[in-house]
Amino acid sequence: MQPTIATVSLNSAIDQTVTVPGFTADAVNRVETVQVDAGGKGVNVASFLAHFGHATAVAGLLGRDNDTLFARHFAQAGIRDACTRCEGATRTNVKIVDPVLDQVTDLNFPGVQAWEEDFAAVSGMVAGLMARGLDWLALCGSLPAGLGPESYARLIAQARASGVKVALDTSGAPLGPALAARPDIVKPNAEELGAYLGCELSTRDEVLGAARALVDQGIGLVSVSMGAAGAVLVRGHEAVHARPPRIAVASTVGAGDAMVAGLIHAATLGLDLAETARMATAFSLGALGEIGPRLPARAQIDALARDVEITALG
Numbered sequence: 172m173q174p175t176i177a178t179v180s181l182n183s184a185i186d187q188t189v190t191v192p193g194f195t196a197d198a199v200n201r202v203e204t205v206q207v208d209a210g211g212k213g214v215n216v217a218s219f220l221a222h223f224g225h226a227t228a229v230a231g232l233l234g235r236d237n238d239t240l241f242a243r244h245f246a247q248a249g250i251r252d253a254c255t256r257c258e259g260a261t262r263t264n265v266k267i268v269d270p271v272l273d274q275v276t277d278l279n280f281p282g283v284q285a286w287e288e289d290f291a292a293v294s295g296m297v298a299g300l301m302a303r304g305l306d307w308l309a310l311c312g313s314l315p316a317g318l319g320p321e322s323y324a325r326l327i328a329q330a331r332a333s334g335v336k337v338a339l340d341t342s343g344a345p346l347g348p349a350l351a352a353r354p355d356i357v358k359p360n361a362e363e364l365g366a367y368l369g370c371e372l373s374t375r376d377e378v379l380g381a382a383r384a385l386v387d388q389g390i391g392l393v394s395v396s397m398g399a400a401g402a403v404l405v406r407g408h409e410a411v412h413a414r415p416p417r418i419a420v421a422s423t424v425g426a427g428d429a430m431v432a433g434l435i436h437a438a439t440l441g442l443d444l445a446e447t448a449r450m451a452t453a454f455s456l457g458a459l460g461e462i463g464p465r466l467p468a469r470a471q472i473d474a475l476a477r478d479v480e481i482t483a484l485g
Contacts, residue, residue: 172226172249173226173303173304174226174227174228174251174300174303174305175225175226175227175304175305175306175307176217176220176225176226176227176228176305176306176307176308176309176435176439177217177227177228177229177230177251177253177297177300177305177307177308177309178213178214178216178217178227178228178229178230178231178308178309178310178311179213179229179230179231179293179297179308179309179310179311179326180211180212180213180214180217180229180230180231180232180254180311180312181213181231181232181285181290181293181312181313181314181315181318181322182211182231182232182262182282182283182312182313182314182315183209183210183211183213183214183231183232183233183241183254183261183262183282183312184210184211184261184262184263184264184279184280184282185207185208185209185210185237185240185261185262185263185264186207186208186209186210186211186263186264186266186424186464187205187206187207187263187264187265187266188205188206188207188208188265188266188268188422188424188462189202189203189204189205189206189265189266189267189268190202190203190204190205190268190269190270190462191203191267191268191269192269192270192271193269193271193272194267194269194272194274194276204462206462207240208244208424208464208465209240209241209243209244209245210264210424210425210464211231211311211312212311212312212340212427212428212431213229213231213309213310213311213312214229214241214244214464215311215425215428215429215432215464216309216311216340216428216431216432216435217229217248217250217309218244218248218250218464218465219425219428219429219432219433219454219458219464219466220432220435220436221248221249221250222248222465222466223432223436223466223469225436225439226251227250227251228250228251228252228253228300229245229250229251229252229253229254230253230254230255230293230296230297230300231254231255231293232254232255232256232257232283232285232289232293232315233254233255233256233257233261234256234257234258234259234260234261234283235256235257235258235259236259236260236261237260237261238254238256238261241254241261253296253297253299253300254296255289255292255293255296257283257285257286257289258283258284259283259284260283261282261283262279262280262281262282262283263280264277264278264279264280265277265278265280266278266422266423266424268421268422268462273420275422275423281316282313282315282316283315283316284315284316284317285314285315285316285317285318286317287317289317289318290318290322294325294326294329297326297329297330298329298333301329301330301333301335302333305333305335306335306336306439307335307336307337307338307435307438307439308326308330308335308336308337308338309337309338309339309340309431309435310323310326310327310337310338310339310340310341310349310354311339311340311341311428311431312340312341313341313342313343313345314341314344314345320344320345320347320348321345321348322345323339323341323345323348323349323352324345324348324349324351324352327339327349327352327353327354328352331352331353336355336356336438337354337355337356338354338355338356338357338358338431338434338435339354339356339357339358340357340358340359340427340428340431342359342363342366342367343363343366346359346363346367347367350367350385350388350390353388353389353390354390354391355390355391355392355438356390356391356392356393356394356431356434356435356438357385357390357392357393357394358393358394358395358396358427358430358431358434359395359396360395360396360397360398360427361373361378361395361396361397361398364378364381364382364395365381368381372395375397375400375403375412375484378395378397378403379403379405379410379484381395382394382395382403382404382405382410383405383410385405386405386406386407391406392404392405392406392434392438392444392447393405393406394430394434394448394451396427396430396455399415400414401413401414401415401452401480402430402448402451402452403484404444404447404448404451406444406447409444409483410444410483410484410485411444411445411448411481411482411483411484412481412482412484413448413449413451413452413479413480413481414479414480414481414482415452415455415456415478415479415480416456416475416478416479416480418456418459418460418475419460420459420460421459421460421461421462422459422461422462423459424458424462424464425458425464425465426455426458426459427455428458428464429454429455429457429458429464429466430451430452430454430455431451432454433450433451433452433453433454433455434447434450434451436450436454437450437451445481445483448479448481449476449477449479449481450472450476452475452476452479453472453473453475453476453479454466454472456475456479457471457472457475
């Protein structure tokens with residue numbers, strides 16, 4: 172099946188989730204369970220969308236030394252493997268889940284070293300996917316060493332020239348140039364957006380004002396996540412606050428990526444802003460209830476969506 176949605180994962184990761192009840196620093200800890208998944212934001216978004224029946228592809232970079240896990244995952248999930256292999260090994264990120272203290276500790280490793288020729292290969296692969304009828308391109312995650320902060324902006328310009336819509340989920344140095352290129356959807360969290368603006372966004376009104384400022388700059392839909400407080404979504408003159416129900420959190424792995432997938436899924440259905448907020452929040456909640464980057468059955472996502480409280484904002 173020809174992919175209609177592609178994600179770009181320039182800094183993929185092997186996600187190792189270990190369960191350690193009563194995890195304690197500077198002590199011997201006993202691991203109860205271990206789960207290893209092919210991950211990274213772009214890989215996760217594609218996986219979630221494939222779970223909902225979308226024809227997806229992943230472009231980006233994978234280290235040649237340990238790409239077997241990714242190749243197997245793409246084949247099992249029905250995702251087109253459009254990744255460029257480069258020298259070295261894809262990084263491993265470790266999440267230590269403590270179900271007793273209800274805490275998650277992240278250990279994020281550095282990624283591969285990339286070069287301009289690697290980026291050119293990814294850009295060429297993306298061009299080939301777009302030429303065959305791509306509707307959406309999702310640019311997700313951090314950039315590896317060696318690639319400049321304008322890398323996502325270059326891909327956005329490439330997509331816009333081909334009439335392909337773009338969703339963006341990144342932070343730090345790449346965020347400013349990418350926002351200036353005006354993607355169709357952006358999903359920062361409040362801390363990431365505050366860092367970009369040089370201020371702290373501590374209230375809903377502050378988040379709303381910041382999101383509206385981005386929409387005024389020409390971005391189609393801005394979704395700012397605020398953790399347990401939900402998310403503020405702004406599109407055009409409309410704005411809503413999506414407040415999630417309380418659920419048991421199994422793992423935070425992929426929850427933000429699931430929201431990106433939910434936003435794209437909602438866009439393919441042409442949902443209004445309130446229903447988009449419900450769907451995206453339900454995707455995120457679904458991921459929170461699973462160990463590792465995966466979603467529950469569609470019926471459970473639909474049930475979660477019904478429990479999301481939507482408030483229109485003035």
